[in-house]
Amino acid sequence: MxxxxxxxxxxxxxxxxxxxxxxxxxxxxxxxxxxxxxxxxxxxxxxxxxxxxxxxxxxxxxxxxxxxxxxxxxxxxxxxxxxxxxxxxxxxxxxxxxxxxxxxxxxxxxxxxxxxxxxxxxxxxxxxxxxxxxxxxxxxxxxxxxxxxxxxxxxxKPQGVASHGLISRPGLFSWDRADPGSQLLLSQLPELSGSGMDLCSGYGLLSERILHSSERVNAIHLVEAEQLALDCAAENCEAWSAKVSLHWLDAAAEPLPGNMDWVVCNPPFHTGQERDIELGRKIIINGCRALKPGGEIYLVANRKLPYESVLQSNLKKIQTLIEAEGFKIIRGVR
Missing domain, CATH: 3.40.50.150 (Vaccinia Virus protein VP39)
Structure with a gap:
């Protein structure tokens, strides 16, 4: 029981x-x-x-x-x-x-x-x-x-976090510090442009950093399943509100915004307290489908998670950009 x-x-x-x-x-x-x-x-x-x-x-x-x-x-x-x-x-x-x-x-x-x-x-x-x-x-x-x-x-309650300067709250993923996987992903991103998606955006760490460093981004869609995280993300990205769209969605099961030039993603691999690799696979498949032809996805995952086969089945090309600190950054092109 x-x-x-x-x-x-x-x-x-x-x-x-x-x-x-x-x-x-x-x-x-x-x-x-x-x-x-x-x-x-x-x-x-x-x-x-x-x-x-x-x-x-x-x-x-x-x-x-x-x-x-x-x-x-x-x-x-x-x-x-x-x-x-x-x-x-x-x-x-x-x-x-x-x-x-x-x-x-x-x-x-x-x-x-x-x-x-x-x-x-x-x-x-x-x-x-x-x-x-x-x-x-x-x-x-x-x-x-x-x-x-x-x-x-x-x-x-929501609160400012000194380590990264953003608003977050207990209960969100890596709420009180920038998680190492996201930091590694940010280190491998080129200057992005056009319209993109932060898939599983959490409180908006990746989006805020991308908007701060990539002036040619004209639209970014934050997709997140936890409404409390989206509320924090809205505050963290308020300076770019004209470019930001927030989407409260189950990214593993519901349709995502499409025709994206790029997608960045740090997918979850737990359901509640239980490890759930299939959850990450479903999210990645939806993320790949959201790209326009020639669009790119940048994904961070634990090194042992077997996501390459999913990417290969849905994209023309994939490459591992770096493996470090127990993580891997994979780039794929549709």
Missing amino acids: SAIELLYRNIRDTSTKNVLVLNAQAHPLLNDICKEAASCLLQQSFKPSCNALSSSGLRWVTTISTDQHFDLILIHPAKNRQQTLSWMAYAMQRLVDDGKIVMACANNHGAKGYETALKNLAGTTTSSSKSKCRIFSAIKSAAFSSELAVQWLGNG
């Missing part, structure tokens, strides 16, 4: 409750919860997860803009601890008195640490274990530490 199934399966008697689900994940049990609850608000900002919720007939929001308070709040932890702690703090603030927060997490993804954090925040918790997962809950009472909640909320 997965953590998300454990979370949803152990919710009872929601018929008179206002329910909030943070980092909501599609599951038939979630449909049951939403049908039974007096009201049910689902928060999700990752496009593939949003698409899955929509396909199951559920409505969602990327951010919560209501002052509503809730009787019950469910949380599925993120990969990033600071992001999850900020959700926990937000949840405790939004609970009515005697309202309940419930979380579930796989043991090897930090369940015990999150339970301890919730206890520090709420004062006391109850918990149980099943299928290598842990489910734990707390009631909002006078023991709630509002000071700790304010601290955790502040830590999870």
Whole structure:
């Protein structure tokens, strides 16, 4: 049994409750919860997860803009601890008195640490274990530490990062530093021109650097699955807003902007906590198809990832420009 199934399966008697689900994940049990609850608000900002919720007939929001308070709040932890702690703090603030927060997490993804954090925040918790997962809950009472909640909320907000001077936030890929792969990719790029795409753009590190150094770029399309990353990218590229288009897309499954002169890409190879090489392959195929004839793709990947065969099947020519620091930079021409 997965953590998300454990979370949803152990919710009872929601018929008179206002329910909030943070980092909501599609599951038939979630449909049951939403049908039974007096009201049910689902928060999700990752496009593939949003698409899955929509396909199951559920409505969602990327951010919560209501002052509503809730009787019950469910949380599925993120990969990033600071992001999850900020959700926990937000949840405790939004609970009515005697309202309940419930979380579930796989043991090897930090369940015990999150339970301890919730206890520090709420004062006391109850918990149980099943299928290598842990489910734990707390009631909002006078023991709630509002000071700790304010601290955790502040830590999870968008913030300037000294190492690269851009706006980022916990939970985004390499949020607090320029990742070595992207730095190596930037070192191998020529001066670009025309219209291009930053595929899996994150908070806009590659785009901001390209726009700063390549004046002949007249349009750049940032494609990203995480809306919170696109929000940061919009700020980071604000000086070139006339050239920038933002696209909130699942790059592995949804159509991309086309007729590109060039594409730069640092593709993910994980789905949640799990390694997923096929995800990168699908994104690369879509990236290649977005090029005009003669267009170029510049790709960074871990040296051991087998992307060359995908590129060879979709392009006229590929070459490895450099291998260093555990990464490789590949250039391809359609």
